[in-house]
Amino acid sequence: MGDPDCFLWSNDQTQLCYNCNxxxxxxxxxxxxxxxxxxxILIVAVVVLIWVYLIACSAFKNAQTEDLFRRYKRGWV
Structure with missing residues (x-):
C-alpha cells in the first residue's frame, strides 16, 4: 500500500487543504x-539586559558609597 497522503489529493481548485501530513x-x-x-534573538536580548542591569546596580551602589563618604567627611554620620 502506498502513502496515505496520495489518496487525499484532489485536483479540486476550490479546496486549499486536503489534511495531508x-x-x-x-x-x-x-x-x-x-x-x-x-x-x-531573545537570548541575546536577555544577555544584554542582564549586562545593563549589572552595570546599573554597580553604578547605583557606587553612587550610594560616594554619598556615604561625603556625609562622613562632613560629619553627618
Whole structure:
C-alpha cells in the first residue's frame, strides 16, 4: 500500500487543504527554523539586559558609597 497522503489529493481548485501530513510537516519544519532564529534573538536580548542591569546596580551602589563618604567627611554620620 502506498502513502496515505496520495489518496487525499484532489485536483479540486476550490479546496486549499486536503489534511495531508506532508504539508503539516513542512509547516512544522518552517516554524522550527523561525523559532530558532527568534530564540537566538531573545537570548541575546536577555544577555544584554542582564549586562545593563549589572552595570546599573554597580553604578547605583557606587553612587550610594560616594554619598556615604561625603556625609562622613562632613560629619553627618
Amino acid at each position: 506532508a504539508c503539516k510537516a513542512g509547516v512544522l519544519g518552517n516554524l522550527r527554523k523561525e523559532w530558532r532564529k527568534a530564540n537566538v
